Amino acid sequence: MSGYFITLFTGAxxxxxxxxxxxxxxxxxxxxxxxxxERCAITPNFRGHTILVRDAETSTHRCISCKFCQMDCPxxxxxxxxEKREGVKGLTLLSYKLDFTKxxxxxxxxxxxxxxxxxxxxxxxxxxxxxxxxxxxxxRYMEEKL
Amino acid sequence: MHGTLQITAEIVRIxxxxxxxxxxxxxxxxxxxxAERKISGRIMRRPGPMEVGPQGLLQLVVDGVKLVAxxxxxPVESAxxxxxxxxxxxxxxxxxxxxxxxxxxxxxxxxxxxxxxxMLTVMSLNTFxxxxxxxxxxxxxxxxxxxxxxxxxxxxxxxxxLSLLSIVFTANTLSMKGIVLAQHPVWYVLVQxxxxxxxxxxxxxxxxxxxxxxxxxxxxxxxxxHTEYSGMGFSMFFLAEYTNMFFVCSxxxxxxxxxxxxxxxxxxxxxxxxxxxxKVYLLLFVMIWVRWTFPRVRFDxxxxxxxxxxxxxxxxxxxLTAVVxxx
Amino acid sequence: xxxxxxxxxxxxxxxxxxxxxxxxxxxxxxxYAHRIQEKMGETRSWPGFIANTGRLDYxxxxxxxxxxxxxxxxxxxIEVPPRAEYIRVITSELNRISSHLLWFxxxxxxxxxxxxxxxxxxxxxQILDILEDVxxxxxxxxxxxxxxxxxxxxDDFAERVRAFVKRLRSRFKPIYEDLVTNNIxxxxxxxxxxxxxxxxxxxxxxxxxxxxxxxxxYDIRRNEPYSVYPELDFxxxxxxxxxxxxxxxxxxxxxxQSLSIIEQAxxxxxxxxxxxKVPRKLKIPQGDASFSVETARGELTYYLVSDGSDIxxxxxxxxxxxxxxxxxxxxxxxxxxxxxxxxxxxLDVVVPEIDR
Numbered sequence: 001m002s003g004y005f006i007t008l009f010t011g012a013x014x015x016x017x018x019x020x021x022x023x024x025x026x027x028x029x030x031x032x033x034x035x036x037x038e039r040c041a042i043t044p045n046f047r048g049h050t051i052l053v054r055d056a057e058t059s060t061h062r063c064i065s066c067k068f069c070q071m072d073c074p075x076x077x078x079x080x081x082x083e084k085r086e087g088v089k090g091l092t093l094l095s096y097k098l099d100f101t102k103x104x105x106x107x108x109x110x111x112x113x114x115x116x117x118x119x120x121x122x123x124x125x126x127x128x129x130x131x132x133x134x135x136x137x138x139x140r141y142m143e144e145k146l
Numbered sequence: 147m148h149g150t151l152q153i154t155a156e157i158v159r160i161x162x163x164x165x166x167x168x169x170x171x172x173x174x175x176x177x178x179x180x181a182e183r184k185i186s187g188r189i190m191r192r193p194g195p196m197e198v199g200p201q202g203l204l205q206l207v208v209d210g211v212k213l214v215a216x217x218x219x220x221p222v223e224s225a226x227x228x229x230x231x232x233x234x235x236x237x238x239x240x241x242x243x244x245x246x247x248x249x250x251x252x253x254x255x256x257x258x259x260x261x262x263x264x265m266l267t268v269m270s271l272n273t274f275x276x277x278x279x280x281x282x283x284x285x286x287x288x289x290x291x292x293x294x295x296x297x298x299x300x301x302x303x304x305x306x307x308l309s310l311l312s313i314v315f316t317a318n319t320l321s322m323k324g325i326v327l328a329q330h331p332v333w334y335v336l337v338q339x340x341x342x343x344x345x346x347x348x349x350x351x352x353x354x355x356x357x358x359x360x361x362x363x364x365x366x367x368x369x370x371x372h373t374e375y376s377g378m379g380f381s382m383f384f385l386a387e388y389t390n391m392f393f394v395c396s397x398x399x400x401x402x403x404x405x406x407x408x409x410x411x412x413x414x415x416x417x418x419x420x421x422x423x424x425k426v427y428l429l430l431f432v433m434i435w436v437r438w439t440f441p442r443v444r445f446d447x448x449x450x451x452x453x454x455x456x457x458x459x460x461x462x463x464x465x466l467t468a469v470v471x472x473x
Numbered sequence: 474x475x476x477x478x479x480x481x482x483x484x485x486x487x488x489x490x491x492x493x494x495x496x497x498x499x500x501x502x503x504x505y506a507h508r509i510q511e512k513m514g515e516t517r518s519w520p521g522f523i524a525n526t527g528r529l530d531y532x533x534x535x536x537x538x539x540x541x542x543x544x545x546x547x548x549x550x551i552e553v554p555p556r557a558e559y560i561r562v563i564t565s566e567l568n569r570i571s572s573h574l575l576w577f578x579x580x581x582x583x584x585x586x587x588x589x590x591x592x593x594x595x596x597x598x599q600i601l602d603i604l605e606d607v608x609x610x611x612x613x614x615x616x617x618x619x620x621x622x623x624x625x626x627x628d629d630f631a632e633r634v635r636a637f638v639k640r641l642r643s644r645f646k647p648i649y650e651d652l653v654t655n656n657i658x659x660x661x662x663x664x665x666x667x668x669x670x671x672x673x674x675x676x677x678x679x680x681x682x683x684x685x686x687x688x689x690x691y692d693i694r695r696n697e698p699y700s701v702y703p704e705l706d707f708x709x710x711x712x713x714x715x716x717x718x719x720x721x722x723x724x725x726x727x728x729x730q731s732l733s734i735i736e737q738a739x740x741x742x743x744x745x746x747x748x749x750k751v752p753r754k755l756k757i758p759q760g761d762a763s764f765s766v767e768t769a770r771g772e773l774t775y776y777l778v779s780d781g782s783d784i785x786x787x788x789x790x791x792x793x794x795x796x797x798x799x800x801x802x803x804x805x806x807x808x809x810x811x812x813x814x815x816x817x818x819x820l821d822v823v824v825p826e827i828d829r
Binding site: 007010011012014015017018020021022024025031043045046047068072073074075104105106107108111112120 | 518592609618624648652
Binding site for chain 1: 185188189190191192193196435436438439440455
């Protein structure tokens, strides 16, 4: 008989304590960031799609067309086309295509590049209407945006 | 001559009351729906609706328009015309219950002598509508929801009635206005707190609100008895649920919190409604608060709780009230 | 209970034989999320598969990374600098806490409480922000590398992690305990419903918090230690009777123990390099080996067969959720539907890792 009343009182008390918790939480500030009216600060370490870095001194990319990134990419999404020009030491990069629909952002290309020509961008607002919009031409991206 | 004038005055009064009632129902649902979403948002540390209109005020209006514009899909396996009728059955008690609620001293459509009994009868029609909806949907989820709901409602009618009976004993009348007027020096919630608690819990169960919302348990039954309804049918159930909540709380205010009584305002005969509505919305706030705090009670535990705890307490309360009133 | 259901955790289909409200026998049907991960293990080079490991179980991705790179390091004998080991342990434990927080929220959502998931996710966001700063991703991490980690942690890492630990500890009592653990409705729903006996658990190969709730104290971090866990002082919480309440308590205690591990590891974090030099084309000597780690769900084992080249010959992944779920058929006979859903929730099943 006393067990009946004990259960009743401890139960009722636990329910009231729980209600007190939610009441307290109701008066705390909102945690949500109302995107797109407000935006969060993105850390510089964020892994957006890769970009060709524009070197500060030479004012162009650092890629030497060694094709390590193309060979080591597990998803096979990098295509590097280059040619040997007269009088120019080494290979000249013609086009660097990244198929972002296959990229898994593993970072092997960034690591393996001997000249640190690749880096992660901070692009996170990616929405498009066709998959072709995500087949990036990184050389042109560097020319236009950076 | 005098007779016809009186009759036309009556008819005009009834028509005005009808328009006010239907308008008030929809307004109430708009307000209550908005309040629920905002309050639930705040409990979860998020802002609630913010996009549509300033601070999301027009959200429910837009939702209503969307629901009306949707197609009322009748599944091939549903059983005939009753499938379409079920939402209307759920909505029907709404209009009827409004007749006896005293918003203030003069604002009451009709003060029946047995107002309380009438109100309880009409409120229990909701169960019938749920059963019809679940049965005629001919789908396993809906059937489960409907059966659970019927068992739950039938079980929780009893403590509700018993706790209200103790109020009837204390007030010595069944008319709603009479009960409000009888609460003169002190509100009945202070005289009969146990009855209020039992009535409130039973009210939560009657309106299928959490923690007793098994008939529409989303995570178990994908929307329970109204799984198969879309568009206007769903909105009717939605309206019926919110209006039922309003009625349960307004009954609690009339019976326990002194109806329209409060600090005096000019034209108290009419503006008493302000206090009435304030109290009702306070109780509705508590209902919403409870919903977003607790997990769901399992079905047999629900019935267990009713039979083992609520009914004995309400019976004892009734007996004590009877003894005290006689002395 | 089809693959599209609000409360199966992933695309899981459970066939139920029912008698009214009672489930006579449930039978899980798998395979809806198969992604040929093990075949991909045979066509990608060693470092290339690390991104895949993060996708196997996206909730404890770092621990999956750890198993794979640990296996390759075991086969090749490559050393890991101590700083990298400690960073691995700290980030793995943070990942474990975030996985348990998500489980907590989802479990309560199945039971019908809508607020605790938001509170748990509030804490989880803090972890995800910290890990985003370190690894660059929020959920499917590919941060560990053979011989260390991808990038060193920032200067404010220790401070942020300490602030997080303090905040989560202060929230355990008021939110997790008062709102949920002591709640009478919750206790009645969860306690005494299903009893996993130690014998049943061992027969099906169950591991993780589910096993520890039956009383068997088996944790890979203690029984087959790896990385720097032997140097850290933590307890392995066990239950006693194997019901869902015990599983719940074990997971909450594990969260607290993880906090303690993180604090100790932060104290002892040494300076130094974060990665040892590893040749670009790593060739693994011929042979086979296996490596086990303790994920948030149980024991994860990678088994590798190499034929001497730089691409594996066969990679086999033994996931904990598969064994945990296979117990369902025998465990949940003659149960109410609500209880079945609650039990599946408490087993903490992530279906994509079962289907790989």
